[in-house]
Amino acid sequence: MSKNPFPLDKQGLLEAYRTMRTIREFEERLHNEFAKGDIPGFVHLYAGEEASGTGIMMHLNDRDRIASTHRGHGHCIAKGVDVKGMMGEIYGKAMGSCRGKGGSMHIADLSKGMMGANGILGAGAPLACGAALAAKFRGDGGVGISFVGDGASNQGMFLESLNLAAVWNLPAIFVVENNGYAESTSRDYAVAVDSYVDRAAGFGLPGVTVDGTDFFAVYEAAGEIIKRAREGGGPALLECKMIRFFGHFEGDQQTYRGKGEVEHIRAQRDCIKLFSDKVVEAGVIKRPELEAIDKEVLKLIDEAVATAKAAPMPAPAELLTDVYVAY
């Protein structure tokens, strides 16, 4: 076997694959299950975008905090939130991560540094600034990371957060997951500034653009940005150019997409396939090792769905619990 040429050892590469594969399987399954009508509320799927969340989160520990978006399942899984608890939450069951009261867009697990998916667009950015400020005060080298889509990147909260992070030199990182569409509106139409690097420069922080479908591009760039933030180098913006396999939400007819667009991106820009081909071609990992992970992941998701379906709903008496927090 040749020497491993990748920036991760074999165990790390397998972990990255397992995370991306788990996200993909989780989302593909939700796509099917949601159509059956058992799941309350809306779901927004992260399939196709796995390399971004995974490549970033592999540099983080449980003390580092992230603020996610409405499309948060992938961020949760990559940050280490329990998959069965997540599935239970999405089904609105008492065993869910938030006792079934939050649903898809509010999954949180503070023990893992996951401050929550967020149904309010752009609202994660000030939360990440808060987490970053706390880490700076504690001096523990922690970082706060906010994810936004290209649509939410136009929100005032997001722009104010860029300013605040620069002024206070916070260990905050703003990840723009640019999948080209704000719901159904093209990024080219709706984002007045032509480049996110320009937008960052306007607030006095460096910006970097990477191919978000290339795990190694994300992993390497995020590694430098996070290291810089931990060491006092301040905030930065990372744009991951990516694609989503499904619609904005489940049920989206996607009439705004070009003919053959989804088929093309699935065939040419599938981040998991690109990753697998690379590590197998280099001789570091054998195809059967990946297939073994596929089977384990499939079993995990099967169990998660079965457990969630069988689990009880929260009791009516629970309605007003967990609503307020006493400090």
Place this chain on the structure above:
Amino acid sequence: MAPLVGIIANPVSARDIRRVIANATSLQITDRANIVLRVLACLKASGVGQVVMMPENGGIRHHVRRGVERSRNLGEHEFPEITYLDMAITGTVDDTIRAADLMRQMKVGTIVVLGGDGTHRAVVSRSGDVPIAGISTGTNNAFPEHREPTITGLAVGLAVTGRVPQTVAYAPNKKLVVRVNDQAPEIALVDVAFVTERVVGARALWKPETFRELFVTFADPEVIGMSAIAGLLEPVRRHEPGGLHVLLAPVEDAPLALTVPIAPGYMRPIGIASWQKLVAGKSHGPQIAAGSIALDGERELSFSERDRVQVALEENAFRTVNVAAVMDHAARHGLMRRAGLMTMKRQVS
């Protein structure tokens, strides 16, 4: 035939990790559009009536359109007629390659290129006999010379309208050709580096411990990036024959350590094992069995023990507009002069 000039302006250069690790510049889209407007005004002033541009969705086109419209409303500048190539836009380097191909087929007089070394390389891969004129809007930019784009636009106009003799206006350049197995060859305009990382990753090179070998077409101690290593060892001019071949090693394993700006403001000690002149036409295989090939400072390809990799220097490979020579000729031959109003009045009376 009225001279036609092509412009390829890349909206996505200067966006990589070097903004974080090295405080590199990030030229805003509006500034890139302003450069295009300056070039256009000078082309018109020197007699170029038609320009064809690469279409893109990065914003340059819209700013240029607004700039032309505002100038027209204000009666400020005159611009050539602008058309855009009829091509699909992918937002990748493929657009640059396709645009260069189409411009060559249209027989444009010169292609003006805005971008970094990578953009220039993409253009040269398809521009054939068409000369290019480079304007630096990238990060390291060893290839395009640094000067005010106004002068580049003026020199291009003087060259394509035939007011400066071809032998003065255009200069031959060297390139490096990289062959991997039987695939179509890749080229580099300034440098080819072999590094031990096998992933293309974030593309840029900033970890000297991974550098193993370097080939350069020219070695200028005034540039930054990989070619600066060669430039600080033994300068080789852009238009002289031959290049330089440098074997690199981790500093702790090398007989010589050279301090080099390998990115903007980013000085690092580089371990040098040995170096020698690079003669055109001779193929060289890499010293390492597996790794990545960086073309003009960015990792583009990876290779393993199973691949056969060859690098060779080629001379007289393509032409560039020799801006310095054109402007010198223009000054010495009075190309920018015309009779002053006083003389004209005297002739009338």
